[in-house]
Amino acid sequence: MFLAFSVLVLFFGALISGLFYRINSARFHGSIAFITSVGSLIFLTLVFFEFIQFGESFWRFSLFPWAKNFINLDLVFKANGLNLFFALFGAYVSVGINLYAIKYMTHEKEGFGRFYTFIQLFIGSYLGLVLSENLFWSYIFFELTGVCSYQLIAFWYRSELSSFSAKKAFLITHIAGYGFLLGLLLFYLSPDPKVYQDLILAGLLVAVLAKSVQWPLYTWIPYAMNAPTPVSALLHAACLVKCGVYLLFKFYFLFGGFTYFWQNLLIYLGMFSSLIGVLFALKQADVKKLLAYHTVSQIGYMVSGIGLGTSLGLAASLFHTLNHALFKGLLFLVAGVLQQATHTRDLSKMGGLASKLPKTTFLYLIGAASISGIPGFNGFVSKWMFYQAAIEANHPLAAALGLIISTLTTLSFIKVLDTAFLGNPKTEVSTLNEKPFKLMITGGALLGIPCVIFGIFPQIAIDFLINPVLSLLSLTHVGFSWYQLPTPLIGLLVFFSLGLGGLVYLAWIKPQGIVKETEVFKGGEDEKVFNPTADDFVADIETRLASFYQKADPDQYIVKFFNWIERLITKVYETINKVEKFWGRV
Amino acid sequence: MIKALTPFLSLIYLIITFSCGIFYLRDFKRKGAILACVLLLAFSNLYLLWYETPYAIWFDGLSVVAILALVYLLEYKTAFKVLSLVEGIYLVLLILGKTVFAHTPQGLALLCIAFLLKLAVFPVFLWLPIVVKTIDAITAGFFICSFELIDFVLLWRVIEEASLFPQFFLMLKELLLLIGILTLLFGAGLALCERNLKKLLAYATIDDTGYLLIGLSLFSPASLYGAIILWINHVIAKLGLFFIVYQIEKNNHPLFLGRIKGLAKYYPGLAFSFLVFALTLIGVPILPGFWGKLFLYQEVLKISKPLFGFMLLGSCLTLVYFIRAYHSLFLGAEEEEKVKSPLPKLESGLIMFLSLTIVLSFFMLSFFKGW
Numbered sequence: 001m002f003l004a005f006s007v008l009v010l011f012f013g014a015l016i017s018g019l020f021y022r023i024n025s026a027r028f029h030g031s032i033a034f035i036t037s038v039g040s041l042i043f044l045t046l047v048f049f050e051f052i053q054f055g056e057s058f059w060r061f062s063l064f065p066w067a068k069n070f071i072n073l074d075l076v077f078k079a080n081g082l083n084l085f086f087a088l089f090g091a092y093v094s095v096g097i098n099l100y101a102i103k104y105m106t107h108e109k110e111g112f113g114r115f116y117t118f119i120q121l122f123i124g125s126y127l128g129l130v131l132s133e134n135l136f137w138s139y140i141f142f143e144l145t146g147v148c149s150y151q152l153i154a155f156w157y158r159s160e161l162s163s164f165s166a167k168k169a170f171l172i173t174h175i176a177g178y179g180f181l182l183g184l185l186l187f188y189l190s191p192d193p194k195v196y197q198d199l200i201l202a203g204l205l206v207a208v209l210a211k212s213v214q215w216p217l218y219t220w221i222p223y224a225m226n227a228p229t230p231v232s233a234l235l236h237a238a239c240l241v242k243c244g245v246y247l248l249f250k251f252y253f254l255f256g257g258f259t260y261f262w263q264n265l266l267i268y269l270g271m272f273s274s275l276i277g278v279l280f281a282l283k284q285a286d287v288k289k290l291l292a293y294h295t296v297s298q299i300g301y302m303v304s305g306i307g308l309g310t311s312l313g314l315a316a317s318l319f320h321t322l323n324h325a326l327f328k329g330l331l332f333l334v335a336g337v338l339q340q341a342t343h344t345r346d347l348s349k350m351g352g353l354a355s356k357l358p359k360t361t362f363l364y365l366i367g368a369a370s371i372s373g374i375p376g377f378n379g380f381v382s383k384w385m386f387y388q389a390a391i392e393a394n395h396p397l398a399a400a401l402g403l404i405i406s407t408l409t410t411l412s413f414i415k416v417l418d419t420a421f422l423g424n425p426k427t428e429v430s431t432l433n434e435k436p437f438k439l440m441i442t443g444g445a446l447l448g449i450p451c452v453i454f455g456i457f458p459q460i461a462i463d464f465l466i467n468p469v470l471s472l473l474s475l476t477h478v479g480f481s482w483y484q485l486p487t488p489l490i491g492l493l494v495f496f497s498l499g500l501g502g503l504v505y506l507a508w509i510k511p512q513g514i515v516k517e518t519e520v521f522k523g524g525e526d527e528k529v530f531n532p533t534a535d536d537f538v539a540d541i542e543t544r545l546a547s548f549y550q551k552a553d554p555d556q557y558i559v560k561f562f563n564w565i566e567r568l569i570t571k572v573y574e575t576i577n578k579v580e581k582f583w584g585r586v
Numbered sequence: 587m588i589k590a591l592t593p594f595l596s597l598i599y600l601i602i603t604f605s606c607g608i609f610y611l612r613d614f615k616r617k618g619a620i621l622a623c624v625l626l627l628a629f630s631n632l633y634l635l636w637y638e639t640p641y642a643i644w645f646d647g648l649s650v651v652a653i654l655a656l657v658y659l660l661e662y663k664t665a666f667k668v669l670s671l672v673e674g675i676y677l678v679l680l681i682l683g684k685t686v687f688a689h690t691p692q693g694l695a696l697l698c699i700a701f702l703l704k705l706a707v708f709p710v711f712l713w714l715p716i717v718v719k720t721i722d723a724i725t726a727g728f729f730i731c732s733f734e735l736i737d738f739v740l741l742w743r744v745i746e747e748a749s750l751f752p753q754f755f756l757m758l759k760e761l762l763l764l765i766g767i768l769t770l771l772f773g774a775g776l777a778l779c780e781r782n783l784k785k786l787l788a789y790a791t792i793d794d795t796g797y798l799l800i801g802l803s804l805f806s807p808a809s810l811y812g813a814i815i816l817w818i819n820h821v822i823a824k825l826g827l828f829f830i831v832y833q834i835e836k837n838n839h840p841l842f843l844g845r846i847k848g849l850a851k852y853y854p855g856l857a858f859s860f861l862v863f864a865l866t867l868i869g870v871p872i873l874p875g876f877w878g879k880l881f882l883y884q885e886v887l888k889i890s891k892p893l894f895g896f897m898l899l900g901s902c903l904t905l906v907y908f909i910r911a912y913h914s915l916f917l918g919a920e921e922e923e924k925v926k927s928p929l930p931k932l933e934s935g936l937i938m939f940l941s942l943t944i945v946l947s948f949f950m951l952s953f954f955k956g957w
Contacts (some may be wrong), residue, residue: 063953071884074952136880140871147870154917157850159810163917167909174870174905178898185887566778573779580712584666 002050003059003077003131006043006091008125009036014117021113029116030102036120037098040092040127047079048088048141052464056080058133072188076133081468082253086130086246089322093238093329093447094123100333100443101230103436107340108228115155121546128241128244135184138250142180142211145240146173152231153224167225172220174320179203180247180544187254197255201262204251214303215273216554218296220269225288225345229336232288237295237328245302245321253473257309266307266391271401274300276347276552278408283549286345287335287420290412293327294371297405298324304402305386308393311475316385318466323378323454327370330447334364337437337444340421342429347416348535352425356432361421363444368413370451373406377541378454378461381480415537456494459486587810588742596635598818599735602825603628606728609832614887619659624728627652631736638743640902642674643684650677652918656795665719672713674837676700691754694744698758701741704733708768712793715776718788723835724786727828730791738798738817755808762803767896767906770796773893774903778910783831783841786911787824793904794820794867797882799896804885812881815950818876819943823863826939830863831858834915834932843911848920857916864908866943869901874946 013036017029049058059077067073077083098119105112120541129141147170182203184284187193193200210217235241246264252258258266277296284290298320305317323535337360338353339345348441354361370379382408387407434441454461467477509515542549603624603810610620650673676904679700687693706714709810718726746871749754773793780786796814801813833856834849835841850857866873869880887894 065950066809070806071881140876147865157917158848158919160918163913166917167913170909171906174868175902178901180758181883182894182898184886187882189888360818378767569775572772573776575775576712580716583712583716 001059002043002047003057003388004061006040006047006087007124007127007131009039009043010127011122012036014120014124017113017120018117021117024110024112026105026108027102027114029112030098030105033101033116033120034095034098037091037094037123038516040116040123040398041095041149044084044087044091044127047207048084051081051084051188052080053469069137072134075137077128077131078133079131081465081470082249083131084463085240085318085322085413085469087127089325090123090126090130090239090242092359092450093325094234096330096331096443096446097230097234097238098443099446100233100336100440101228103439103443104228104336109471111155115152115228116439118148118151122235123239126243129243134454136405137185138247139177139180139184142207142243142247143174143177144308145235145243146170146177146211147189149173149224149231149235151241152235153227155231156226157229159226161223162226165220169220169224172217173210173317176206176217183207183251184583185384194255198262201251201255201258204247205265208248208303210244210246211247212241212299212303213273213296214244214269214299215276215296216558218273218277219553220287220557221292221295225292229288229339230233232292233329233332233336235334236292238325241295241299242325243323245299245306245317248303248306249469249473252306252314256474258307262264263307263309267304267395267398268307270300270304270307271398271405272300273303274298274405275401276313278405278412279545279548279552281412281428282408282415283538285347285535285551287338287416288332288345290416291331291335294412295324295328297409298328298371300382300405301386301402305389306430308386308389308398309393310389310393311470312385312389313393314320314475315462315466315470316382316389318469319385319454319461320379320382321459322461322465323370323382323451326447326451326454327379330363330444330451331367331371333444334360334367335439335446337440341425341432341437342439347419350420350423350426350429351423353429353432354421355425355436356429357421357437359434359441360437360444362537363441363448364417364421366448366451368417370455372406372410372413374410376452376455378451378458380455381458385478385480408518457491463558470551558559587814588712588739588746591814592635594818595735595739596632598821599635599732600633601938602728602731602821604733605825605829605921605938606724606933607853609724613836614660616659620656623652623656623659627656627732628906629765631732634736635739640684643680646680647677654844656725656729659726660721662721662725662727665717667716668713671705677705678818679703689747691748691751694751694754695712696742696760697763698748700739701737701744702765704737705741706792708772708792709794710803711769711772714783714792714907715780715788719782723784723828723832726788727825727832730788730828731825732794733789734817734824735821740801745805749805759803759805763797763893766796766799767900768796768804769793769799770900771896771903772796774900774907775909778903779908781843783843783911783915785828786843786907787831788869788890790904791820791824793900794824796900798888800883801878804889804911806885808881809885812878814883815874815878815881817878818950819866819878819946821943822939822946823866823875825935826859826863826943828914828934829936829939830860843914847914847918848916853916856936857912857935860912860916862940864912864944865948868908871947872947874943874950877950885945886946889920 013032016032056079058076061075063073063075105115125141125144125148129138129145132141133139149172150166153169154162156162183200186196186200190196213221221236225232274297277293277300281290281293281297284293301320303318305320337357338350341357342350370377373380373383383402386402387399390402421495462478462480470477483485607621607624610624611617614620627649630645630652633645634642654669654673655665657669679696683693683696683700687696703710749760770793773789773796777786777789777793780789797816798813801809801816831841834853866875869875883894883897886897
């Protein structure tokens with residue numbers, strides 16, 4: 001029953017926010033959303049403990065039994081390793097983001113009821129999707145997440161850009177969603193779905209490419225950044241974009257693995273998307289667009305990991321899914337603080353924020369180190385697992401590409417660090433302080449802490465969250481531990497080292513005055529030449545890769561194709577119109 | 587199945603008449619005469635819904651006279667001319683089908699052509715956009731929805747009767763399927779290019795009729811359930827959309843996409859209603875239109891994958907033209923000089939249709955249990 005409660009509590013919250021939309025208070029609606037998301041997380045945690053103790057469980061609600069002869073619409077939520085993995089991290093991230101949004105949304109003047117109705121509806125739909133056993137309901141929830149995303153991107157509906165962005169996102173994801181519908185109908189209608197495996201997977205892949213922003217259907221995500229930051233963090237970093245990854249895992253489970261062709265396709269499609277994503281990210285000066293392109297890039301690792309098809313490959317993919325939700329959510333929350341502090345998303349107009357926003361900078365460093373795969377942070381572990389899995393599966397090219405992409409990712413985040421946080425403080429931010437952003441920082445910290453914990457103790461996530469999924473997929477468990485030591489021992493060592501360091505500092509270094517307290521390091525000398533802006537990076541990269549950027553944007557080809565179709569239809573329309581006019585005259 | 591539906595359909599018909607009647611009484615001249623026409627139309631159509639007697643043809647005639655009188659009273663000359671032609675052909679086909687060729691495959695074919703003409707399917711759909719363009723949105727919604735409701739029932743009965751002639755029945759089903767697909771694609775494609783909102787809704791009606799024909803042509807329980815859901819959904823949502831157009835046109839000039847935008851600021855309720863009606867007609871979960879299309883998709887996929895592809899193409903076009911219209915009218919930066927205040931309140935009729943759509947999303951399938 002707790003399974004159903006975890007979803008229903010969010011729908012109930014959405015209903016309350018919708019009914020009381022006239023109460024124009026960010027705190028009122030924000031608190032409801034926070035409470036319902038905490039409630040959902042608690043219910044899911046209880047289910048998780050039950051799962052660890054007793055194994056799988058399910059909740060069934062028999063719907064339209066009279067129609068069972070031709071369609072089974074029973075709503076079944078199942079608690080197994082895969083479903084709980086996706087549900088738990090989604091619920092956890094939404095708690096952090098809802099906490100953050102309470103403060104963030106106070107900057108708005110209206111639309112709180114609308115915003116929180118769709119936020120809660122989205123989380124509920126996401127959980128519904130990942131917990132549903134019946135594929136029909138998976139499709140319904142899959143589409144509901146799309147509708148919520150559409151409405152949330154259009155939150156500032158009076159802006160032409162927001163309106164266009166919402167339209168683009170909805171059209172691409174909904175049309176591609178028909179691929180999933182085709183897949184599920186074929187799956188249920190065929191006596192042996194394996195006969196239609198290629199067609200089912202082709203349909204599914206189209207839906208996955210659009211929803212999980214992979215090449216060439218990722219083009220809506222940079223536009224989706226014209227939404228409030230909590231939306232970007234929750235939907236377009238943590239949850240919505242993982243729906244496709246979840247579906248790949250689900251169909252992997254349903255088919256008992258993919259064929260050699262599909263494995264190879266996923267590996268290299270994932271890596272190609274990843275490369276394109278990171279190259280486009282490099283040239284961005286808009287901090288949210290930069291993060292959006294990194295979403296394309298990071299999800300490439302997940303898709304590629306699934307393609308590897310080995311225990312370690314799938315484990316890497318799962319772990320990266322979890323990690324990405326945490327560090328990308330965190331980075332978006334940091335971007336939101338920067339945006340509210342500086343009133344811009346343009347990195348060129350930022351600078352020297354480290355001295356003004358030290359806690360935000362600290363959180364940024366955690367997020368950036370995680371996504372860049374710096375040892376000690378969660379991103380490193382999942383990327384390492386991916387490289388190892390790729391080499392073991394005889395795909396060294398994928399491993400090499402992964403490493404190159406990771407290096408480019410690091411470069412991209414050094415750029416942000418250098419231009420926004422280090423260097424000379426800009427005059428516009430001279431009076432800035434971090435106090436108003438306390439709640440937002442707390443929300444961010446909720447996502448940042450696990451980035452460090454899973455970086456140091458990856459075995460916690462692997463043992464409790466990832467290995468149960470591998471069991472479900474009939475794969476062998478994986479282990480990942482630094483120096484092959486048991487997790488508690490590593491924990492003890494880490495705390496011992498930190499304690500020892502602290503003790504040495506307090507007992508010896510501080511009294512002796514060996515370390516002098518000084519100003520924040522700003523990244524070198526203050527001369528202009530050492531203080532490059534995002535524009536400098538962008539100009540340099542754009543010049544060098546000009547022809548690549550010109551040809552690699554899939555949007556132009558998609559637009560050309562649809563323009564051609566429209567021209568064709570317009571010709572028919574004009575002919576019909578002539579006939580109509582003639583008929584009207586007669 | 588269709589007999590079991592009659593009370594429900596009658597109720598919907600009465601709701602449509604009542605809602606449109608309120609507008610006629612409130613906003614139009616010659617109230618008495620118009621009301622008499624509407625009541626006469628309701629009387630004859632309800633008779634046609636309930637009874638299949640030899641006298642029914644007289645009520646068909648009465649219905650034709652009532653609709654023509656209504657258009658004449660409202661002084662829509664072009665619409666009157668076009669409708670007279672269409673209704674004239676309809677009556678001739680009906681009389682031939684029910685008298686000279688009664689109960690023969692030829693007679694049934696004539697009746698099918700008559701009803702398909704009234705339902706404005708491919709290739710005889712051209713009259714509908716011409717009529718809709720030249721009349722007010724309330725009358726357009728009223729006659730589209732009442733035609734759709736009554737003529738679909740009559741067509742259904744003909745197809746049921748056609749099942750007595752197996753070879754003809756098989757041929758008729760195949761032909762209806764082909765016409766359905768072509769109607770759907772033509773309706774959706776033309777709606778995509780249309781800028782006049784009323785005409786766009788007329789093409790959207792043609793598009794939706796295509797789905798109904800596909801459901802009817804397959805004639806399996808699931809496809810018929812799907813068609814019924816889409817049919818009821820279409821009647822409610824389309825009338826709701828015409829009400830919205832009427833309310834906006836009352837304060838502004840005729841609605842052309844691209845000429846006016848950002849209306850959501852002034853008409854948030856209308857924007858929300860438009861979105862709900864559009865989404866249900868597109869077939870977005872979990873609105874009623876989705877359930878109907880899901881049943882149809884499933885049945886079409888069973889018989890042919892290319893046909894399923896065409897249906898998906900039609901759905902994609904529907905999505906594009908409705909979302910484009912919604913964004914073009916309601917979202918984006920508003921142009922204040924083009925919008926007149928004061929803000930109109932949501933009409934009770936519109937609220938009723940909106941509530942019906944939302945309620946049916948959850949309970950539509952439960953209703954079938956009894957049928």
